[in-house]
Amino acid sequence: MKKNLVKKEIVDRLLNFKKSEKFIPLHSPTFNGNEEKYLVDCVKSNFVSSVGEYVNRFERALESFTGIDNAILTVNGTSALHISLISLGVNRGDEVLLPAMTFVATANAISYIGAIPHFIDVNENTLGVDSDKLEEYLYKIVRIENDQAINVETGKIIKAIIPMHTFGHSVDMDKLHRVAKKFKLEIIEDSAESLGSKYNGKHTGKLSKLSAISFNGNKIITTGGGGAILTDSDELASKIKHFITTAKKPHKWEYEHDKVGYNYRMPAINASLGLAQLEQLAKFIKQKRELAKEYRKLFKNFEDAYIFKEPDYAKSNYWLNALILKDTNLSIRNYILKKTNLSGFMTRPVWKLISNLTIYKNSPSMNLDSSKSLENRIINIPSSPWLIK
């Protein structure tokens, strides 16, 4: 198809999907369950802060839903990543690997402790870490010394990797674990977008020591703002709970704090909203998987763009659908963004690569060819569960 026609055809197909005059946001929450009931109940209990019963109830429900032994609620996803890094012993000056194509909060969480974000590439099949390319890269730049990976170019320890399950699609975790093991890297799964997504039948996060979730307003379920850490390790769980409650030792009235602690615990009022949301998650996932199917139909046999489909090993929550252009052409991408947004059908390009932000442009990085290409070709399209009845 001619370029001029391609862009018009894509906009037509998307707007045809819109159906009504109503503004369609990229993602907005659905509150059709016990939200109001639990919020009111939480207020009536008088325990709206972090020691409230709803914190326990939401945590136990998350554990039951994900099959992971410990859920620890936090004020947001950024704090969940921050504390995960601290609890695994990442120190000032260490390097931490992360995809260049993710939300900036991950790089920020690394920076908070004075560690250094080190950018890696993703691949087009999973939108997540390209483990083959990563392995090849690490062979070139890493020397193992005292059971630690030393970056021979910077002299720093590469301590951990934060794979991101982009838009709710799991990274190929088995492959990544093999590489991580070889190069002595701790793994923290960034499951901010993948609550409810599975890798080979297991919930994302289940295969790694730690996993971080976000319940921000745009996520598949929300607590207003909030997050959680998931871990099968009871030891890590209690360490983390201590860190996020100002590292206060338990005592009826004495104030003894044995670490520089944080005030990162989710309040019960937010947890009450989260519990009501979690009760509807299975339904949301069903609706979102249905919606993805609809979008795929819309672009079936279309030559110049496609709707991203979950990898074979995955069962995704399809948090955010992605239209991917086959060729890089910024004028086509921007035309589509402008036309759809002007018509009240909200779309968005993927994040600008973090490695291109002025604040991170001097950070170490591998070759990012695939990320650079995807950066200019991905358009996220509306994905609220309520788009499917």
Place this chain on the structure above:
Amino acid sequence: MKKNLVKKEIVDRLLNFKKSEKFIPLHSPTFNGNEEKYLVDCVKSNFVSSVGEYVNRFERALESFTGIDNAILTVNGTSALHISLISLGVNRGDEVLLPAMTFVATANAISYIGAIPHFIDVNENTLGVDSDKLEEYLYKIVRIENDQAINVETGKIIKAIIPMHTFGHSVDMDKLHRVAKKFKLEIIEDSAESLGSKYNGKHTGKLSKLSAISFNGNKIITTGGGGAILTDSDELASKIKHFITTAKKPHKWEYEHDKVGYNYRMPAINASLGLAQLEQLAKFIKQKRELAKEYRKLFKNFEDAYIFKEPDYAKSNYWLNALILKDTNLSIRNYILKKTNLSGFMTRPVWKLISNLTIYKNSPSMNLDSSKSLENRIINIPSSPWLIK
């Protein structure tokens, strides 16, 4: 009175005040206003996260209540202090003055940016910074160079001071401002406990560049967890708003972040609770001032202990009442703590001095005689507004 009789007499007077069998917590919130209505309304609006309308409404209401031009809501008081320090340019390695007798979060917020807590003494008349003693101390250890205070003993810049309005009683701000000006110190008022308290007719925080509030579950009004920064400077306010929303530049769909930002914005669901609480604040303050009067009556003409009374220049919210023993006698203090807590009348000693915690014991410090004495003599007693009908 004999020591043996003193401790029994104090316990008797306190428990006599208890009246019923019901457990009396140190401080618990009162939800008799629009809490449930606003929470439900917030859910119905579908905007429960940080861009919701209730964030604006609660901020404007706080500005109107305090008479300070800008209120910026944050996830908690710790984050409010953290961002205040960053926005005033406090850097890694700088020293920041704070009372040794305060909650540990203040020292932690300083540590997050790699700055160094430097402990100062309080006085018994205000429970806040002793400005006279501070001035004398700074004369000894400070050399002014390029308009900055250099600690001659450590070689570090002393950049700022965080006075704390302990239990809701204002520091003598005019005195402190004179000292701060002389020694080129920025002031951040720690108003975590003093929402509604006044200094010479002005709301605490009004006299300084920045002031930080807490809405934790134990505070005079609560949002579950939350905080705010107050400032008359529009420039600082917009800088802070930028910092706490991941430093993202405004654009309809592009992700450009120009600083290492934070995810510190209060969600609307918490703000809706806060707005309902703020509507009742004037009443809570009236009740708490009345309660303080009752406690003072209880210990009128009592020789061995007294109830702390607001300084002449202050009109306090009496967030937490303090019984202060005239003499230091830990066995008496501990007897009172044990007996009252066992009887369901919750009491607590003041915080352990931060300067004595292992994590901060090597930090610079002035002579802390007065704090050390108060540490062993202060007992906080139940102060919920609902104790007065």
